[in-house]
Amino acid sequence: MAKVPVQFRLNGSDRAAFADPADNLLTVLRRGLNDFGPKYGCGQGTCGTCSVLVDGELRLACLTLAASCEGASIETVSGMADGPNLHPLQQAFMEHFAAQCGFCTPGMLTAAKALLARNPNPSRDEIIDGIAGNICRCTGYEPIIAAIESVARGAAAGQRR
Amino acid sequence: MMEFRKDLFSNERDDDLNVVGKGVQRQDAPGHVTGRSPFFDDHAFEGLLHLKVVRSPHPHARIRRIDISAAERAPGVKRILRGADVPVNRNTLLSLINFGKDDEPTLAVDKVRYIGEPIVAIIAESEAQALAARALVRLEYEPLPAVFDVEEALKPGAPVINDIYPGNYFEYHEKYDHQKLRFGDVERGFAMADHIVEDRYQMSPIEHAPTETNGSIAAPEQNDRFVVHSCAQGLFFSLGTAAKIVNLDSNRLHFIGGTVGGGFGGKVDSLTEPLSILGAMMTGRPVRYVLDREEEMLYGSPRGAERIYIKDGIARDGRILARQIRSYFDAGAYTRLSSYAAIKCTAHLPGPYTIPNVASDIYVAYTNRCPSTAMRGFGITAVDFALEVHMDKGAEACGLDPMEFRILNAYRDGDMKAHRRVAKNTALIECVQVAAEKARWPISDEARRQSSLTGGGGARAEIPATPIDENGRINRPETRGGRPTQTLPAGTMRIPLTKQPIMEGSTENRPKAPAVPQYEPYRPAAAAPPPPAPAYTPPPPSAPPPAPAPAAAPSASPAPASQHGAHRFSSVFGTRRR
Numbered sequence: 001m002a003k004v005p006v007q008f009r010l011n012g013s014d015r016a017a018f019a020d021p022a023d024n025l026l027t028v029l030r031r032g033l034n035d036f037g038p039k040y041g042c043g044q045g046t047c048g049t050c051s052v053l054v055d056g057e058l059r060l061a062c063l064t065l066a067a068s069c070e071g072a073s074i075e076t077v078s079g080m081a082d083g084p085n086l087h088p089l090q091q092a093f094m095e096h097f098a099a100q101c102g103f104c105t106p107g108m109l110t111a112a113k114a115l116l117a118r119n120p121n122p123s124r125d126e127i128i129d130g131i132a133g134n135i136c137r138c139t140g141y142e143p144i145i146a147a148i149e150s151v152a153r154g155a156a157a158g159q160r161r
Numbered sequence: 162m163m164e165f166r167k168d169l170f171s172n173e174r175d176d177d178l179n180v181v182g183k184g185v186q187r188q189d190a191p192g193h194v195t196g197r198s199p200f201f202d203d204h205a206f207e208g209l210l211h212l213k214v215v216r217s218p219h220p221h222a223r224i225r226r227i228d229i230s231a232a233e234r235a236p237g238v239k240r241i242l243r244g245a246d247v248p249v250n251r252n253t254l255l256s257l258i259n260f261g262k263d264d265e266p267t268l269a270v271d272k273v274r275y276i277g278e279p280i281v282a283i284i285a286e287s288e289a290q291a292l293a294a295r296a297l298v299r300l301e302y303e304p305l306p307a308v309f310d311v312e313e314a315l316k317p318g319a320p321v322i323n324d325i326y327p328g329n330y331f332e333y334h335e336k337y338d339h340q341k342l343r344f345g346d347v348e349r350g351f352a353m354a355d356h357i358v359e360d361r362y363q364m365s366p367i368e369h370a371p372t373e374t375n376g377s378i379a380a381p382e383q384n385d386r387f388v389v390h391s392c393a394q395g396l397f398f399s400l401g402t403a404a405k406i407v408n409l410d411s412n413r414l415h416f417i418g419g420t421v422g423g424g425f426g427g428k429v430d431s432l433t434e435p436l437s438i439l440g441a442m443m444t445g446r447p448v449r450y451v452l453d454r455e456e457e458m459l460y461g462s463p464r465g466a467e468r469i470y471i472k473d474g475i476a477r478d479g480r481i482l483a484r485q486i487r488s489y490f491d492a493g494a495y496t497r498l499s500s501y502a503a504i505k506c507t508a509h510l511p512g513p514y515t516i517p518n519v520a521s522d523i524y525v526a527y528t529n530r531c532p533s534t535a536m537r538g539f540g541i542t543a544v545d546f547a548l549e550v551h552m553d554k555g556a557e558a559c560g561l562d563p564m565e566f567r568i569l570n571a572y573r574d575g576d577m578k579a580h581r582r583v584a585k586n587t588a589l590i591e592c593v594q595v596a597a598e599k600a601r602w603p604i605s606d607e608a609r610r611q612s613s614l615t616g617g618g619g620a621r622a623e624i625p626a627t628p629i630d631e632n633g634r635i636n637r638p639e640t641r642g643g644r645p646t647q648t649l650p651a652g653t654m655r656i657p658l659t660k661q662p663i664m665e666g667s668t669e670n671r672p673k674a675p676a677v678p679q680y681e682p683y684r685p686a687a688a689a690p691p692p693p694a695p696a697y698t699p700p701p702p703s704a705p706p707p708a709p710a711p712a713a714a715p716s717a718s719p720a721p722a723s724q725h726g727a728h729r730f731s732s733v734f735g736t737r738r739r
């Protein structure tokens with residue numbers, strides 16, 4: 001199959017790759033552009049380890065055709081920190097021991113970021129709902145929920161001040 | 162937050178621990194939260210090839226024909242591997258420690274023995290091309306009768322699954338078809354008992370389902386070596402296994418790993434490394450072999466299913482007088498680590514209790530199911546579940562509270578275990594006391610006063626006279642029945658050996674394994690002791706279950722001779738209390 005060029009912004013930089021028209025975004029990010037942040041866990045939309053943001057919206061990269069992202073702005077966990085400064089969610093995941101093997105963590109952080117972007121002060125149930133598409137097999141979900149909750153409460157407290 | 166109960170055994174420990182009981186940041190956390198932790202698949206390679214395997218659709222079949230001609234001509238295909246291409250196409254994982262016979266091919270040649278068994282490996286420029294070519298491989302099979310039940314597999318006349326073990330059981334010490342434990346006389350114990358409690362427990366296979374599937378990337382390196390990025394949980398185990406199968410000196414393999422996306426035991430089998438390396442050897446290019454999720458779920462080895470029979474004889478006052486266990490480990494089609502699981506299981510019996518008469522026979526049976534492997538306490542977890550459910554049933558049979566029943570039968574320091582080693586560093590009583598306290602489950606003051614440090618030893622340290630039998634002796638006409646052949650006098654530590662014990666498999670051109678360690682001599686007791694007197698008498702339960710009472714902390718342990726350090730909990734290699 002002839003390869004086609006795809007261009008998009010990846011974590012703020014313009015990037016381009018050649019891809020099969022049938023290639024999914026996950027393959028192109030990982031093997032085309034060497035962004036190994038998003039992970040392959042199932043390739044069928046059931047685990048959430050491949051979660052990325054496409055124009056600010058939470059998407060499963062394994063079920064997204066790369067070609068459909070032409071001109072889009074894509075964010076992955078690799079661009080989450082601001083230089084050497086970790087994102088508050090990253091800091092909170094460390095403090096709450098929310099990453100054991102770390103394989104689900106990129107997807108969890110991305111889902112959490114998307115949640116807080118659209119709902120800065122989510123309830124516990126809304127947090128659970130926000131990560132419902134992400135499977136973690138090691139940590140258990142409590143530390144992850146606690147980490148996200150701490151960021152949400154911190155931000156809310158900051159706003160009130 | 163975890164609670165560190167320093168009040169328990171406090172006089173046995175220097176309170177100078179730097180890390181235990183404190184919150185410390187893990188060094189891999191920054192990598193995890195930034196997505197930079199290097200999992201095996203997170204490595205870029207120029208010219209990376211992809212490997213996919215053709216798997217058996219049959220649980221048991223003879224392979225009549227393998228035709229790869231169409232697949233070979235498919236676009237992007239670089240190389241196709243079959244069993245004949247694998248330098249050492251028969252291995253067993255524990256051969257690295259001279260245990261067990263080589264019984265499993267990397268790529269099946271003449272027969273397939275479970276659904277999903279790999280037969281042909283296709284290496285192509287892209288995953289899509291490898292998958293397309295995989296569909297072009299033509300295979301002809303002659304299906305054979307299959308066995309899926311452990312006890313069916315052990316019946317005379319059952320189809321032979323794994324030709325290396327024609328009886329469908331793993332052979333222990335070239336002698337027995339099971340792991341055998343004999344301590345005292347269970348039949349005598351049952352005869353003295355007031356209650357007999359018997360049951361059967363059946364476990365299911367369990368898939369580890371790590372979020373990262375099994376996989377590896379191998380690539381030619383400078384200096385005539387191959388670099389291997391691996392998901393392996395035991396990197397050196399995998400290195401040794403792969404080196405044997407591809408027949409390279411292990412110093413020609415450069416394994417990189419240790420960052421594992423969840424393993425839980427499912428990443429010790431080296432499922433992918435040998436073929437990745439072989440692919441890199443054959444093509445001169447980097448080769449990536451990763452299981453997809455369906456392969457991981459269906460063909461990644463699970464925790465083996467176990468069938469466990471337990472029979473307890475219990476006195477009216479609640480003391481367990483005899484415990485007999487028969488268990489069948491479902492190895493699936495090949496051994497992998499099941500032989501070891503049965504040893505662990507036997508070593509764990511009869512659970513953390515002092516029981517004067519114990520007998521167990523633990524079998525590893527081959528079936529036409531996916532080979533099983535390690536998983537979180539394998540060999541122990543399932544039998545522990547069965548034992549503890551059985552403890553509840555035993556408590557019910559003699560009308561005792563289940564917590565009190567456990568404390569009554571718990572082992573204590575100085576007791577003789579069924580393996581003829583003296584129990585040290587026991588802590589079950591304290592565990593039950595704390596569990597009762599946390600669950601606000603009322604136990605009697607008497608039970609709360611019990612301690613692992615007192616009441617053990619004495620008559621409880623005696624080794625009873627033990628009838629032994631030849632049940633399951635390999636190559637005997639009678640196999641699984643029969644009467645005792647001999648009674649070992651009380652106090653006998655071990656059966657006199659007719660020859661130096663050598664682990665099986667060591668005869669196959671391998672260096673001999675070191676001899677089994679000898680135990681310290683034990684002073685034999687004069688005669689078979691009576692069953693030990695109860696350390697205390699638990700009260701009958703007030704039925705219905707009593708209302709929760711305010712929790713009380715277990716009383717402090719009486720102070721034995723001064724002891725220091727964390728040694729109590731590091732008894733694995735026989736560390737003794739100081």
Ligand code: FES
Pocket residue numbers: 039040041042043044045046047048049050051060061062063
């Ligand atoms: S890899 Fe995309 S959801 Fe699992």
Ligand code: FES
Pocket residue numbers: 098099100101102103104105135136137138139372422423
């Ligand atoms: S930390 Fe391992 S899967 Fe979540």
